[in-house]
Amino acid sequence: MVTYPTIREGVSQLKGSELVRSNISVAKVIRTIIAKSLGPFGSKKFLVDSMKYYKVSGDGASMLEKMSLWHPIANILIKLATTQKDVVGDGSISTVVLASALLERAEKLLDERIHPSVIIKGYNRALKKTLSILDEIAEEIEYNDREVLKKVAYTTLSTKLGTKASSILSDITLDVFDKIRDKRETNWIANINLVHFIQKPGGSINDSISVRGMVMDERRIHPDMPKRIKHAKIAVLRSPLEFSKLDHHPPTVRGKIVMDDIDLIKPFIEAKPQLFRGWVNKIKNAGANVVFCEKRIDEMIGDLLARTGIMTITLYRWAAKDKHITRVARACGANLARIDELEEKDLGYADLAEEREFGDSKMIILEGCKNPRAASIIIRGISSEIMEDAERAVLDALHAKASLFKCNKIVAGGGAIEAELKKRLTMFSRGFGGKEQFAIQAFANAMLCIPRELVRNTGLNPYDVLPSLTKEHQKSNNIWYGYDAFTRKISNMMNVGIITPLEISKTILKGACETAISILRIDDMLNLKKERKEEIPENASGRAMQLPGFLSAEHLPEFKDYKQKYTVF
Ligand SMILES: Nc1ncnc2c1ncn2[C@@H]1O[C@H](COP(=O)(O)OP(=O)(O)OP(=O)(O)O)[C@@H](O)[C@H]1O
Numbered sequence: 086m087v088t089y090p091t092i093r094e095g096v097s098q099l100k101g102s103e104l105v106r107s108n109i110s111v112a113k114v115i116r117t118i119i120a121k122s123l124g125p126f127g128s129k130k131f132l133v134d135s136m137k138y139y140k141v142s143g144d145g146a147s148m149l150e151k152m153s154l155w156h157p158i159a160n161i162l163i164k165l166a167t168t169q170k171d172v173v174g175d176g177s178i179s180t181v182v183l184a185s186a187l188l189e190r191a192e193k194l195l196d197e198r199i200h201p202s203v204i205i206k207g208y209n210r211a212l213k214k215t216l217s218i219l220d221e222i223a224e225e226i227e228y229n230d231r232e233v234l235k236k237v238a239y240t241t242l243s244t245k246l247g248t249k250a251s252s253i254l255s256d257i258t259l260d261v262f263d264k265i266r267d268k269r270e271t272n273w274i275a276n277i278n279l280v281h282f283i284q285k286p287g288g289s290i291n292d293s294i295s296v297r298g299m300v301m302d303e304r305r306i307h308p309d310m311p312k313r314i315k316h317a318k319i320a321v322l323r324s325p326l327e328f329s330k331l332d333h334h335p336p337t338v339r340g341k342i343v344m345d346d347i348d349l350i351k352p353f354i355e356a357k358p359q360l361f362r363g364w365v366n367k368i369k370n371a372g373a374n375v376v377f378c379e380k381r382i383d384e385m386i387g388d389l390l391a392r393t394g395i396m397t398i399t400l401y402r403w404a405a406k407d408k409h410i411t412r413v414a415r416a417c418g419a420n421l422a423r424i425d426e427l428e429e430k431d432l433g434y435a436d437l438a439e440e441r442e443f444g445d446s447k448m449i450i451l452e453g454c455k456n457p458r459a460a461s462i463i464i465r466g467i468s469s470e471i472m473e474d475a476e477r478a479v480l481d482a483l484h485a486k487a488s489l490f491k492c493n494k495i496v497a498g499g500g501a502i503e504a505e506l507k508k509r510l511t512m513f514s515r516g517f518g519g520k521e522q523f524a525i526q527a528f529a530n531a532m533l534c535i536p537r538e539l540v541r542n543t544g545l546n547p548y549d550v551l552p553s554l555t556k557e558h559q560k561s562n563n564i565w566y567g568y569d570a571f572t573r574k575i576s577n578m579m580n581v582g583i584i585t586p587l588e589i590s591k592t593i594l595k596g597a598c599e600t601a602i603s604i605l606r607i608d609d610m611l612n613l614k615k616e617r618k619e620e621i622p623e624n625a626s627g628r629a630m631q632l633p634g635f636l637s638a639e640h641l642p643e644f645k646d647y648k649q650k651y652t653v654f
């Protein structure tokens with residue numbers, strides 16, 4: 086430990102190789118926590134917040150994001166996991182586990198007195214080679230190969246859900262993906278934002294379904310309105326259909342009216358039905374037979390609309406109603422309009438608008454919308470946690486498929502690609518003299534962390550399985566041999582159907598390597614000047630002091646006296 090001159094007297098701080106080792110130890114701790122959730126037999130975690138509200142999750146990025154971690158290295162790893170999820174939708178645990186394995190291997194080289202700059206050079210070279218090996222061995226597929234698309238979704242889903250649910254949901258994602266993908270000139274794109282999710286408690290995940298169009302957890306505002314309208318012409322309104330809000334008047338109109346003659350009240354009482362009749366006529370004249378309104382609807386206008394045979398739905402109760410009303414408008418091709426400006430050109434279209442029963446509840450469905458790309462998935466399940474997890478897994482599966490449009494190549498999972506990379510990188514390292522060879526070799530060895538954790542999570546000892554895996558890879562034809570977690574055997578994972586888009590594999594490797602390198606580069610921590618002088622509450626003795634942001638008394642034994650003397654935050 087070095088006394089650091091820029092920090093206040095008595096405060097010590099790590100620097101140089103000691104700091105690098107300390108950082109690596111943090112990465113190792115994170116890996117121990119998260120690696121147990123890798124693969125189809127990975128464990129779930131109980132996430133409990135300060136209010137004792139809990140959630141169960143097996144998703145790497147959300148686990149890390151929600152954990153309370155103070156160390157900057159932990160935050161770097163959280164960023165790595167969330168970026169992985171944002172970019173390709175899957176592989177957040179793998180990338181963090183790999184980054185930590187690379188750091189662990191680097192630590193061994195530091196023990197051998199190999200300088201971090203040599204390790205970094207070796208890792209960079211190994212990464213470049215890895216990417217070119219991946220391009221060389223990955224298998225090209227057709228964008229329309231439904232079988233492959235289904236397997237890609239199944240691989241992602243099966244690590245979060247049971248096999249039957251994964252199979253059902255991969256069929257659903259296939260259906261939905263067909264609807265949302267589109268060819269723009271020569272490129273394919275898939276707009277996942279077009280998919281609308283509805284969580285409906287009850288039943289099991291296996292009862293989930295996809296619908297061509299929009300589904301809303303809503304019902305008609307009046308029982309006399311039609312339940313089913315074919316060739317629906319849809320008005321989507323942003324303004325309320327009620328009087329009290331005075332939303333149709335400028336906001337400055339506010340006031341109190343005092344009347345001393347009973348006859349004067351009459352026009353006021355009549356104004357409301359008159360206004361409502363005007364609005365209903367406006368809707369009728371525009372040609373609408375279905376109305377969606379983002380805001381409240383008065384009971385009286387509900388009655389009038391029911392008598393006119395116009396199906397009306399308010400989205401007022403929806404939590405994110407802004408987003409939903411835009412979705413409805415986009416799906417049926419309507420313009421969001423205020424009631425007093427509504428015209429025929431603002432209407433959208435759907436082949437069918439229907440209030441349909443799902444178990445003991447009802448939902449509004451718009452099928453055959455003007456925008457053929459609109460699609461919805463109704464997720465069923467016994468609790469909101471289960472449905473949330475399933476929704477996240479389905480989104481990941483859709484993202485994984487969409488990543489095939491960036492590069493239409495796949496590799497095999499179950500540790501197959503990592504075992505093959507290990508073999509090829511080891512051969513590559515032999516072409517280098519000097520210490521760099523050790524760094525490339527270390528990179529190659531780190532690859533096996535993925536199959537090792539997959540084996541460990543199925544309850545077997547990696548030392549019993551990994552030798553057979555590496556032995557299979559010595560044969561030139563067995564590049565896709567990996568560990569099948571369900572049969573617990575070494576098999577050809579392409580045949581088993583555990584496959585990953587090349588884009589995801591590359592992002593995992595690039596993210597892990599670049600993060601490991603950036604952590605190896607850190608050899609010092611500097612305190613930043615405070616932007617604003619914070620108010621520090623005084624303790625009983627009238628003396629208070631705040632520790633630098635990333636330091637905590639528990640982590641600095643020398644702080645014990647300091648802690649007794651001062652209030653430590
Ligand atoms: N049946 C299987 N047998 C062996 N390995 C499998 C099987 N199914 C999936 N895998 C492997 O599991 C790993 C993915 O596990 P998991 O989905 O839990 O983690 P992740 O994708 O890295 O993180 P997250 O999905 O939380 O973002 C991949 O290496 C994949 O090849």
Ligand SMILES: [Mg+2]
Nearest residue numbers: 175176241244
């Ligand atoms: Mg995954």
